[in-house]
Amino acid sequence: MKSTRRSFLKGVGAGVFCLTLGQLGFDLGEAKAYAGSLKIEGAKEVISVCPFCSVCCQVIAYVRDGKLVSTEGDPDFPVNEGALCAKGAALYSMYTNDHRLKKPMYRAPNSDKWVEKDWDWTLKQIARRVKDARDKDMILKNGKGQTVNRLESIFWMGTSHASNEECAVIHQALRGLGVVHMDHQARV
Amino acid sequence: MTNHWIDIKNSDAVLIMGSNAAEHHPIAFKWITRAKENGAVLMHVDPKFSRTSARCDFHVPLRSGTDVPFLGGMVNYILENGLYFKEYVLSYTNAAFVVGKGYAFKDGLFSGFDSKKRAYDKSKWAFETGPDGVPVIDLTLKNERCVLNLLKKHYSRYTLKNVSDVTGVSRDNLLKVYKAFCATGAPDKAGTMLYALGWTQHTVGAQNIRLSSIVQLLLGNIGVAGGGINALRGEPNVQGSTDHALLYNNLPGYHATPQAQWQTLADYHKANTPVTKVKNSPNWWGNRPKYMVSLLKGWFGDAATPENDFCYGLLPKLEPGQDYSYMYVMDKMYDKKIRGGFIMGVNPMNSFPNTNKMRKALDNLDWLVCSEIHTSETTENWHRPGVDPKKIKTEVFLLPSAHRIEKDGTISNSGRWLQWFDQGVKPGGEARNFADVVVPLINMLRDMYKAEGGTLPEPLLKLHWPDKYDAEEWTRRINGFFWADGKAGDKTYKRGQLVPAFGFLKDDGSTSSLNWIYTGSYTEEEGNKSKRRDAGQTPMQANIGLFPNWSWCWPVNRRILYNRASVDMNGKPWNPEKAVIAWENGKWTGDVPDGPWAPMSEEKGTLPFIMNRDGHAQLYGPGLNDGPFPEHYEPAETPLASHPFSKQLSSPVYKFHTSDMDKMARAADPKYPIVLTTYNLTEHWCGGGETRNVPNLLEAEPQLYVEMSRELAEEKGIKNGDGVVIESIRGRVEAIAMVTVRIRPFKVMGKTVHLVGMPFCFGWTTPKCGDSTNRLTIGAYDPNTTIQESKACLVNVFKAGKLTELG
Numbered sequence: 001m002k003s004t005r006r007s008f009l010k011g012v013g014a015g016v017f018c019l020t021l022g023q024l025g026f027d028l029g030e031a032k033a034y035a036g037s038l039k040i041e042g043a044k045e046v047i048s049v050c051p052f053c054s055v056c057c058q059v060i061a062y063v064r065d066g067k068l069v070s071t072e073g074d075p076d077f078p079v080n081e082g083a084l085c086a087k088g089a090a091l092y093s094m095y096t097n098d099h100r101l102k103k104p105m106y107r108a109p110n111s112d113k114w115v116e117k118d119w120d121w122t123l124k125q126i127a128r129r130v131k132d133a134r135d136k137d138m139i140l141k142n143g144k145g146q147t148v149n150r151l152e153s154i155f156w157m158g159t160s161h162a163s164n165e166e167c168a169v170i171h172q173a174l175r176g177l178g179v180v181h182m183d184h185q186a187r188v
Numbered sequence: 189m190t191n192h193w194i195d196i197k198n199s200d201a202v203l204i205m206g207s208n209a210a211e212h213h214p215i216a217f218k219w220i221t222r223a224k225e226n227g228a229v230l231m232h233v234d235p236k237f238s239r240t241s242a243r244c245d246f247h248v249p250l251r252s253g254t255d256v257p258f259l260g261g262m263v264n265y266i267l268e269n270g271l272y273f274k275e276y277v278l279s280y281t282n283a284a285f286v287v288g289k290g291y292a293f294k295d296g297l298f299s300g301f302d303s304k305k306r307a308y309d310k311s312k313w314a315f316e317t318g319p320d321g322v323p324v325i326d327l328t329l330k331n332e333r334c335v336l337n338l339l340k341k342h343y344s345r346y347t348l349k350n351v352s353d354v355t356g357v358s359r360d361n362l363l364k365v366y367k368a369f370c371a372t373g374a375p376d377k378a379g380t381m382l383y384a385l386g387w388t389q390h391t392v393g394a395q396n397i398r399l400s401s402i403v404q405l406l407l408g409n410i411g412v413a414g415g416g417i418n419a420l421r422g423e424p425n426v427q428g429s430t431d432h433a434l435l436y437n438n439l440p441g442y443h444a445t446p447q448a449q450w451q452t453l454a455d456y457h458k459a460n461t462p463v464t465k466v467k468n469s470p471n472w473w474g475n476r477p478k479y480m481v482s483l484l485k486g487w488f489g490d491a492a493t494p495e496n497d498f499c500y501g502l503l504p505k506l507e508p509g510q511d512y513s514y515m516y517v518m519d520k521m522y523d524k525k526i527r528g529g530f531i532m533g534v535n536p537m538n539s540f541p542n543t544n545k546m547r548k549a550l551d552n553l554d555w556l557v558c559s560e561i562h563t564s565e566t567t568e569n570w571h572r573p574g575v576d577p578k579k580i581k582t583e584v585f586l587l588p589s590a591h592r593i594e595k596d597g598t599i600s601n602s603g604r605w606l607q608w609f610d611q612g613v614k615p616g617g618e619a620r621n622f623a624d625v626v627v628p629l630i631n632m633l634r635d636m637y638k639a640e641g642g643t644l645p646e647p648l649l650k651l652h653w654p655d656k657y658d659a660e661e662w663t664r665r666i667n668g669f670f671w672a673d674g675k676a677g678d679k680t681y682k683r684g685q686l687v688p689a690f691g692f693l694k695d696d697g698s699t700s701s702l703n704w705i706y707t708g709s710y711t712e713e714e715g716n717k718s719k720r721r722d723a724g725q726t727p728m729q730a731n732i733g734l735f736p737n738w739s740w741c742w743p744v745n746r747r748i749l750y751n752r753a754s755v756d757m758n759g760k761p762w763n764p765e766k767a768v769i770a771w772e773n774g775k776w777t778g779d780v781p782d783g784p785w786a787p788m789s790e791e792k793g794t795l796p797f798i799m800n801r802d803g804h805a806q807l808y809g810p811g812l813n814d815g816p817f818p819e820h821y822e823p824a825e826t827p828l829a830s831h832p833f834s835k836q837l838s839s840p841v842y843k844f845h846t847s848d849m850d851k852m853a854r855a856a857d858p859k860y861p862i863v864l865t866t867y868n869l870t871e872h873w874c875g876g877g878e879t880r881n882v883p884n885l886l887e888a889e890p891q892l893y894v895e896m897s898r899e900l901a902e903e904k905g906i907k908n909g910d911g912v913v914i915e916s917i918r919g920r921v922e923a924i925a926m927v928t929v930r931i932r933p934f935k936v937m938g939k940t941v942h943l944v945g946m947p948f949c950f951g952w953t954t955p956k957c958g959d960s961t962n963r964l965t966i967g968a969y970d971p972n973t974t975i976q977e978s979k980a981c982l983v984n985v986f987k988a989g990k991l992t993e994l995g
Contacts, residue, residue, distance in 0.1 A: 046612035047721075049599055051592035052873045054421035055193060055216040056601035061593045061612035068593060068613050078723065078735045079193045079601070085214040086871045090882050094591060095616065099562055099881045101588035102617025107570060112577040114586065119618065122585055123625070127632040129555050131642060133527050138643045142507060146448040149644060150504035153526055155517045158434070158559075159533030160423035161589075162622050163597030164606070165662035167425075167432035168702045169623040171440055172487050173630050176651045178504040178644070180445075181526070183514040184434040185423045185534055185874075187975055 040070050047074065050088040051161065055079060057088055068095050130154065130177070138178060155181035190416035190749040191380065192603025192741070194733040197222040198414030198766050201372050201379035203365070205233040205255060206386025206396070206979075210240040211870045213420050216602075217243070220382075223414070229368045233258065233357075234386065235865050236895065236945050237930040248365055251934045251941060252865040253823035253980035254355040256392055257833070258362075259399040260820060261351035264343040265366040266406050267336075271373045273408030276762070278327060279788070280753050280796055281405050282804040283336040286316040286324040291333075291816070293342060296836025298815045306841050313810040322465040323802060335808040339402070342817045350832045354820065356934030356941065373407040376763040378414035384422060386867075389979040391842035394972040395818035398809060402818070405805050411753030411782075411796065413732040413766040421602040423874070424592075428600035431742070432666075432703060436512035440703040441479055446505045453500040456480070462801040469803030470783050470794045477695040479704035482668055486700035489652030490671075494697055502647040511843070513974040514540070515967065519845045521549040528555035532622055533589065535875035537565040537572075538951040541965040541976040544919050545849035547572060551580050559587040559625060564877035565951040565960065573952055573959075587625060590615035597659040598718045603747070605739045606709055608663075608718035623657040631655065660716065667710040668693065668701025686712050689744065705742045717745075728778050732766050736779070746780040752787075752796035753805070759787030813971040814841050822855070823980035824968030827863060827941050829856040842977075843969040850967050851917045853982045860916060860982035862900070863943040866961055876949030880957065891994055892950040892958025894923040896985065900942040901927040904985055911988040914944070916981055919963030921946075922993040944985060948978075956995025 043062035048071075050057040057080035062070040071091040075082030084091075104122040105114040137153035156174055174182050196202065196219040210217045221243060224230050230244040241247030250258055266272050277283045290312035292299040300312035316324045316333070326334050348359050355362075372379030381404060387396040400417050401410070409415035421427055432440045439445055443460065450456040457477045464471040484498035492498040506512065514536070520526050522545060540546045550556070550569045558567045563586070565572070570580040594615040598606050615621070630653060637645035654661065668687045675681065676692040690707035693699045701707045710716050717740035724737045734747050741747050748754070751768045755761050759771020769778040771787045785794040795803025810816045821839040822828055830837065837855055844850065853860040871889040872879040879885045894914055896906070906912055908927040913920055923946060934941045948961040966981040 046593070046610045048593045048609040048612060049424075049607050051424045053213055054423060054425070054427055054602035055213050056424070056599055056605070056607055057215050058607065059593075063612045066613060071593070076721065076723070078733075078738055079603075079605075080215045081218075083215050083218070086885065086888065087873055087879060088215070090879075090885050091593070093882055093884055094561075094878070095593065095613075097881060097883075100616055100619075101560060101562060101586065102619065103588060104618065105584075105586040107582075107584040107586070109581045109583050110578050112571065119620075122587065123629055123632060126555075126557055126585055127629055127636060129528055130629075131633055131636050131640075134644075135642045137527070140644065142448050142505075144448070146451060146505070147501065148448050148505040148507075149502060149647065150506070152512075152520075153528075155521075155526060155529035156434075157514060157517070157529070157531045157534055157536060159622070160426040160429045161533035162429060162434070163425060163595065163599055163609075163659065164428040164432055164666060164706070165597040165659045166622045166626075167429050167434055168440065168662050168666050169626050169657065170434060171432055172651065172653075172702070173626050175439075175487065175503055176630065176647045176653075177633075178647065180436055180504050180506055180512045181517045181520075181529070182434060182436050182512075183517065184429055186426050186430040186435060187513055187973060188539060 043069050050084065050091065052087045057084055059084070059088065059091060068092065134177060149178050150180045151178040152180060154179060158184050160185040189418040189603045190410065191418055192605065192747055193219050195413060195748065196220055196380055196418070197226060198378060198732050199223045199228050199380040200377045200414060201369050202228055202230045202382065203233065203369050203379065204231065204240055204244070204382045207382055207384035207420050208234065208238045208240045208867060209382055209420055210243055211238055212384065212422060212868060214870055216420070231365050231368060233365060235931070235943050246364060248357055248361045249932055249934070251356040251936055252863055252943060253390055255387060255396045256399055256818050256820045257346060257351045257354045258357065259403055260343050260346035260818065261348065261362060262366050262370065262403055263339065263399070263406065264346040266370055266373065266403070267340045267343065271370045272406040273373050273375060275756070276408035276753065277336070277406060279757065280805055281807050282802070283334065283807055284325045284327045284329060285335050285804070285808065286326055286331050287333045287335060287338055287808060288314045288316045290314060296819065296834025297840060301840060308813065308815070308841065310810060313816045320465065339807055339817065345833055353937050354831050356936045370407065372409055375408065376765065378412045378763065378766070379407060379409050380414055380416055380418055382418050382420055384420045386979055388973070388975050389977060391824050391839045391968050391970055391977045392814070392818070392821055393970040393975050394812055395814060398812065399818040402807055405807055408762065410805065411748065411750035411768070412763065413748065413754070413768050419602065425599040427602055427604060428598070431600060431705060436506070439483060441483065441705050443476065443480055446500070446503050447508045448505045449508060450505070453497040456500065464801045464803070466795070466802040468788065468794050469801065470785065470798040471801050471803070472798045473801070478693045479690070479701070481695040481697060482693045482699050482701040482704060485671060485697055486665060486668060486702040487652060488650050491650040492697060498697060499650060502650065511974055515969055515974055515976065518546050518549050519847065521552055522847055522849070524552045526553065528553050530557045531566055532559040535564040535566050535877040537569050538875035538877065538960045539948065539962060541962050541978055542850065542918050542967040543960045543962040545847065545967070548849065551582060553582045555583040555585070557585045557587065559589045559622060561589050561591060561878055562881045563953060564875070565953055568953050588617055588619040590619045590621040594619065595621045598663060600742070604741050606706070606718040606742065607739050608716060627654060627657040663716060663718070664710050666702040666706045668699055668707050670699055672698040674698055686710055688713065708744055709740050709742070728767060732768065734779055744780050746782065748779055750782060750796060751779050752782040755787060757787060757789040814839055824977055825853050825966055825980070825982040826855050827861055827982065828937055831937070839971065841971040843971055843974060845967050849918070852966065852968070853917045857982060860984050861942070862983050862985060863941060864914070864916070864964055864981050864983040865943060865945050865979050866948045866965065867945060868949055869947050872947070872949035874949065876951060880949070880951070880954040886954065886957070890957060892923045892947065892961065893926045894985065895926045895928050895931050895945045897931045897933050897942060898927055898929065899933045900944070900985070901925065904987065906985070906987050911991040911994065913986050913988045914946070914964060914983050916964040916983045918966070921959065921961055921963055922988060922991050923958060924994065944983065952993070959993050
């Protein structure tokens with residue numbers, strides 16, 4: 001494997017790329033001391049991909065003690081070459097955001113509020129509704145007497161946010177359930 | 189994309205139409221500016237001047253909804269001036285095929301039209317065949333029914349005058365683009381077309397893209413470096429989610445969903461496996477049964493056997509001709525025909541057209557499951573402004589969703605690169621990824637069916653399904669396994685080992701793959717190729733920016749699709765300076781060629797367009813629902829009462845709904861004289877559900893505005909910064925006026941037509957930022973894709989009194 005900009009930089013300590021090469025060649029100790037003062041000191045680098053448009057800029061997430069401490073563009077990725085747009089650059093603040101949903105929530109019929117629930121209760125409730133609909137509404141034969149095994153009374157929408165693996169899981173599950181009303185953002 | 193992001197730098201002419209690439213794909217835009225640094229001409233054809241226009245050599249404003257006349261004029265210009273790449277066109281496209289006598293075109297309608305059904309009988313458009321079933325090809329082009337002659341005739345009406353009259357583009361501007369782009373018809377020049385939703389979100393969306401492919405084929409720009417038709421896809425994994433078909437009409441890997449009339453697997457294969465009579469056509473879809481059986485094997489595992497048709501009979505079957513897409517689901521929901529459902533990672537109550545109807549429809553559900561990172565206009569629909577929650581019966585289950593850095597797996601970028609991402613941190617709070625919702629849910633259902641019985645438990649109980657989700661296990665399932673000891677080439681494999689390439693998938697149940705186009709991405713020999721980070725290239729690959737060892741690309745790591753069309757009959761590159769592949773000493777070098785066969789001039793040589801039955805690219809395409817040649821039709825809502833191309837004002841076959849909330853303004857309605865187009869912003873993503881909740885992004889773009897010309901503002905007594913109301917026949921939206929020279933009035937058919945533009949990323953759950961622009965947009969859909977016409981509808985604009993939606 002060829003030496004990349006990144007492997008070169010890693011050799012002289014993370015974070016030094018804001019210094020000039022002259023400085024590096026001259027006094028490596030100083031560069032290391034500078035890197036040591038950065039918030040990413042001692043952090044693990046994890047390769048991720050920006051979750052917005054399909055340029056799919058690669059991102060390095062810095063993780064320390066199980067917490068995200070910083071994100072930046074991956075300078076070695078041939079497409080984005082380290083750059084990120086306003087959304088990609090805001091990735092870190094998406095994780096430190098109080099507005100995020102943290103627990104399953106339930107809104108009862110005609111209620112005016114959300115109630116926190118646990119996952120087990122929530123999934124059981126959902127499974128019950130799916131099974132009831134499937135048992136009641138599954139169309140085994142159409143008007144011509146052809147076997148059609150389809151469930152039209154429930155639907156699935158989403159999502160281009162899902163990974164390929166998640167898409168494969170979702171597709172297989174829906175065909176097993178007999179759901180035909182399935183769609184996502186590729187059509188919008 | 190036929191090509192990939194980096195490849196844009198190889199282009200000699202970049203035509204950006206229906207996209208604001210600089211603002212919506214800002215990082216990829218560097219490859220466009222790199223083309224410019226290399227001497228390319230950059231053109232932006234778009235209703236509005238934007239940062240993209242500012243970086244281009246010229247911006248050409250066109251009235252939204254008139255891409256077909258603009259490009260049709262270009263086809264006419266190419267054919268009238270003999271600018272097409274003759275050898276390419278004659279050898280690689282169906283230009284010389286003779287069309288059957290059933291085809292006709294008269295005053296805006298093709299033959300076979302049934303006005304009651306609003307549909308065509310496409311069998312009328314078939315090619316002429318000889319007694320042996322081989323298509324009749326006349327390379328002399330003397331037969332007046334040759335495709336190229338019909339094409340000439342069809343677009344002869346697309347004169348500069350007609351095109352200019354309808355598009356609002358001056359003749360000078362038309363000629364400027366036509367001349368610059370058509371210069372790439374030279375064998376050693378390449379032009380690329382970059383588009384986004386500005387082309388797809390029209391009632392003629394699919395035909396916009398068809399027509400761009402006609403232009404690109406005439407100019408020999410498909411398959412070459414710096415060429416192609418490149419959809420700048422805007423959603424994070426929309427390429428992968430399309431490949432894996434979270435769509436009613438496809439199975440993973442671009443197979444049709446089974447329909448009621450295909451009761452057995454043999455019926456399915458017969459209807460969906462093309463057979464060619466053209467000797468040197470590879471007809472790759474002839475392999476479909478191998479991929480379909482491997483998919484069934486992947487879904488049902490050991491339960492799928494030759495004796496039980498590999499469980500094909502258990503699959504749901506659609507009624508032929510029925511549309512089960514989003515928009516039809518929403519219409520059925522409005523009619524109270526849907527009980528409940530899942531809306532996961534999408535915010536339709538902000539991003540769907542005619543949102544007032546959509547929001548009301550959602551109230552009719554008994555139950556709804558959402559999985560999101562933040563609350564959104566969809567999750568909160570039950571207490572939206574003006575609605576009493578006590579009257580809304582819907583139970584809502586809201587699941588906290590994991591973010592990208594909290595998950596691992598792969599995505600496929602717009603250039604089809606398969607990119608692995610690792611999990612950096614555990615999901616925040618109790619958030620889960622989508623699969624960690626679906627896998628246990630299906631397991632619960634399986635347990636319930638085992639315990640209680642119920643209707644048709646077999647498809648669920650027979651699924652090859654894990655106890656727990658592990659992303660990389662599914663990367664392997666997607667690639668596929670041997671289910672019996674077997675061979676691939678001269679290598680032997682054991683049951684449970686990975687299949688090395690889709691060429692080794694079988695239709696006898698001995699292999700599986702959840703998506704054949706990804707087979708080869710994860711192998712015993714090289715592991716998970718989506719993780720590759722090797723920038724190694726040959727000099728030939730480096731010359732055009734191919735990175736064959738970085739990640740992996742479907743299919744078979746081919747970075748430029750249709751690349752066999754980048755060489756002549758002898759396998760020599762049309763442009764040796766930017767060769768993609770070349771036939772040297774009896775083998776191919778460069779990119780992975782479109783099939784291993786020798787070039788056409790050799791005895792076993794093959795045609796380049798291997799996914800088309802007869803091996804030729806289709807200038808004449810008898811497959812779409814609205815005609816074999818693109819034709820201009822006005823948007824469903826149009827400021828014109830007539831246009832010069834035919835008496836058929838709007839598409840005769842576009843889809844629409846007829847509920848009491850599906851209203852349309854009549855043509856040239858004086859109450860709604862202004863064209864509205866919609867778009868997005870760098871700082872916000874799609875419906876904005878995520879980015880509006882990020883304070884720094886919201887601060888940068890805080891509220892809904894409407895861009896309008898100075899002339900319109902003056903006419904309406906509106907000043908920059910005023911609060912205004914925009915009204916369509918379907919809804920009313922408040923926004924802040926942005927009076928700007930970026931939008932200019934159009935001169936169309938002798939009258940002034942104003943156009944306004946609005947972002948659609950703002951919604952009521954973010955205080956004071958405004959609410960859905962899509963309350964204005966129209967429920968009229970492309971007849972092929974059912975994509976809504978968000979890019980052109982009719983509105984009016986007034987200065988507002990008191991604002992209630994904006995702070």
